[in-house]
Amino acid sequence: MAAGAFRNATCPQCGTPFRQERKQGRPYLYCSPGCKASASRRSKAPALGSSPFDDDLQAVGEDIDQLANDLLAAIQNGATPHELLWHGAALHRSLQTLTALNIGRGRARGQTWDQLGAPLGLSGERLRKKWPMSMITRRLDTYRASRAGRQAAPPAVPPTVPSQRRPPTEEADADNDNDTATAASDTGTAPFAAQTPPQQLASALSFLQRRTGKPLRQTAAETGISPSHLSRLLAGARRPSWTVAKNLVAACDGNLHELRTLWENAHRPVPLPALPQPAPLPVLPQSAAPPKESEAARIQLRDALRGLYLAADRPDLWRIRAATANTLTIGYIARALNAPHLLGWSATSRLVFALGGRPADLRPLWHTATRPAPMTPPSSTTRPHLMAEAFG
Template sequence: MLYRSLQDFTALNIGRGRARGQTWDQLGAPLGLSGERLRKKWPIGMITRRLDNYRAARAARQAGPANVSPAVPSQRRPPTEDADKDSDTATAAPDAGAAPFAAQTPPQQLASALSFLQRRTGKPLRQTAADTGISPSHLSRLLAGTRRPSWPVAKNLVTACDGDPHEVRRLWENAHRPTTPLPAPAPPAANPADDPEQARIQLRDAVRGLYLAADRPDLRRIRAATANTLTSGHIECALAGPHLMGWSVTSRLVFALGGRPADLRPLWHTATRPAPMPLPPLAPSASRLHLMAEAFG
């Protein structure tokens, strides 16, 4: 019991530190661990699961043995529009108290996505660095979030790890966006695409990027992170389906994955805007100017 409490306390401190922008090296120093060692020992997914279990157990204790009820969902929630439910929500009651995935800063989200792709390959860091064309020490700093890569380096790294650069592009742009207002113009990705079809593609890539930064959890965990307000069908369609989901579903999913719905709402509005109707072709007779013979004298 004491060991479990200590582990919960450690997970809480690491999760809070990462949310505040602390590096893995800074968090590992009090524990006598290097940043890389701490990141491998305490991946974000493990921290999230432990904290979810802790919240559920604490809520059960507070409810008492005679009237055990699911944990109260986090009060930090997206817009409260009603979403349709299906039968799979009835089987998800044990996870009803799960909180959204740990909020991360944009640089942390980029580092988490790159780290997940690199771990999935099973390759040593040295081999991945050689495939990317950078040094192992530089790669280690990129994966730890202490350095931000240029786009060519990020793209080469994602490609070397068999990932999709389109899913990482928005994360990279957000990570390089200034945190304070500057007179310089905003990056191109800060403004939604003018074409609704292109905006739909960018929106889906942005949501998939958040899904990647959360270590691509299974649909059941994502559904629990939305307090079961979304179904597995909603989530699967938003991530991979051909149709654009409503803002209620999209915002809840973005929030549950640790993103900020307000950042993607302009893109969603553009994506849902009807495409302009093409102008009808001019009739052949209307495309030429006819003058009477008398006009030429």
């Protein structure tokens, strides 16, 4: 073969075309020594899911979720700045551990420092100096020891839940005359257990199925699925498709609109197929007609709240009031779940949190529903439709 002959080739690492010299022996596959080194690191990287950091990732995520929930509870409980800083510092430490874990995982999978530094706004060299592997290993060891200690002993600070020492909100003051009777269960009831979106959907479907009194086998036959599949859906081990969810709700005589937001959140970011709109609200005078977008958002917000109410096994309204530390009245809770009646964001977030939901999930919808438009009193067609047992 003639010396100095070349041919066109493409680097398998970076995809850059280059001129490859024709010579005896194994051809030079890569365009540069750097690409050859990167390919070598990638070939030696362990398979996905086998890095020593993967086992801790879910645990850190669960810690962050719990700490964020505790922080929100402290805010709604009127905690002092010192207490809020304590919660914020704990959340910051967990976020730092999450960062260290993912840098370690990325390096174990063959990613470069530049690739890992891009989401953090850092150069590869700056990231390597800030998070050397020795520091990541020490932080992981510290986290594991700390988590083991927390599992073996009670927490240093008791869980923060809303208490009755917080004064009622302005919304509650405006409606106190409707709630002269107070239930005995109003003493120190904590919010309902927080659940992930898939767990909320499973809880709502389980409640609907239990309410029918039918055997699982009969409900599964009416839904068109096997009893074992239905059992996994109700336990939260599987998430139903929209078609299965519709059939299951129909078999249980439920309200499909109440499940809409729960299903969307459980399957996010999968979009939900079009759902027929509920009956329109009474026609308002032209001068007072709110924007259609705001009207639809109010209905959707009402349905989302009713979905959380369903996921909490439709507790009586006195329990919900107690879970908000008596900051909302029975009348306001009932109208929020039926009218659709808009509360201020502070009151709405308390209601969502008390039902075990995540206020941040509903805040964009609340903003859309509260775009400037004159409010009208509830009409005869928008009276509360909760079951009688909801009032105790």
